Amino acid sequence: MCLSLWQIDEEVAGYAEAAGESFPVETKKSKVIFVIGGPGSGKALQSEKIEERYSLKRLCPGDILCSELQSHSERGRFLRDLLERGEQLPEDTLLDLLCEAMASTVRQGKGFLVTGFPKNLKQAQEYEAKMGQPDIALFLECSADIMSRRLQQRATCSLHTKEARDRDTRRRVDGFCSLVNPVVSHYEHREVLHKIDAEQPPEDVFEQICLVLDSC
Template identity: 95%
Template sequence: MPDTSAFLFIQLDADRDEEEVFYDISMTVDNKLYPTKEPIAGPSELDLSLLADSSSLADVPTKFDEQTDEEVAGYAEAIGESFPVETKKQKVIFVIGGPGSGKALQSEKIEERYSLKRLYPGDILCSELQSHSERGRFLRDLLERGEQLPEDTLLDLLCEAMASTVRQGKGFLVTGFPKNVKQAQEYETKMGQPDIVLFLECSADIMSQRLQQRATCSLHTKEARDRDTRRRVDGFCSLVSSVVGHYEHREVLHKIDAEQPPEDVFEQICLVLDSC
């Protein structure tokens, strides 16, 4: 049996500023979930592009292919019905912001002050990949073959995590989700509308500058770091406007000036949360 650890585990230097570590983790996970035309990660990282059209899995022979359409539909329906009613009644706060916007630091502060259960979809996916569950093995097999994950994987894992921790804390703080409008719509279909969406608004130039300053310990060359950083920032900016518009229309969006010092940013956030 091949050693799967070479495919699934990445060593990162955690003896750094939390935001810098969070950036490296986010970049690695996002590379696997939200593919770009050019690879962001270097060859030493997981050379994968994952969360794309699930139809690309049609040629991958698995036991799931043997299920009938009725069985698959029934499974999907069962997943939706498995979430307890009280899950949807818990207060749910989304924090969206680009790389370098400070969402990791601010999410930690929010979690501590308001006793919320913080969920980061990338962490949930990593935990599933490391688990011994049938689904975890199935997903690892896909990654090892360089295949893409089914596009609803992340959402299903997030919803299940929320259902399993429904009685912990006063609600949920979901960081870095959704990435696009489709994810937002599918979440609402399964779990309902979030109560509050905090958008940490920060210009592309400021985000890039912050990331470049934090990436001094990276093993990549400065040119490669700058290229990767700008690509990731531009990728976020190209999608976020539609997500912001989606939540503005539903009157749950609150824009936070994330270009201010961290303590001022948190003060803005507290004013919003204390008034809602």
């Protein structure tokens, strides 16, 4: 589930302020690995394999948001109401939910594997301001053509027409490509970025990842 960033709403900004004050110091010290990759890059498969091999706690802000929307919490109800009215979610929603999930998990002694985040440079900068920079950022490099081809192959059973599937695929891939370069440059500058050739077979991709993680 990919969600864009939206404008901040004052009513929910209070949640962000309260959450920011509650994060334990230990959260910032836990090892944090970001997996950055577009739709069709193999991000989900590789994240599952990393989680299993390295016993990390995998967190996906989009999934966390889904759980919040389905909950009976005050914030969950508020966010649902916004969506039902066709309004935009607050800009800090994904970041706040991610940080809260990390704070609630840190006492289990696990590091974190964060997937599908950051979506853009602003999210990366705001995460660092609140939590510090990640220890490792894995970038699954994959061309737009290959990502599109993989997505089209997965969607062959869809009820939509081929033309509609192709448009949706291209929209998703182009959206990712338009935002990822500043994020990659940001983590290169921080010297935490590791590029992985995600156009190779899955087992070869995972071998590259293991070489990085085992050496860090």
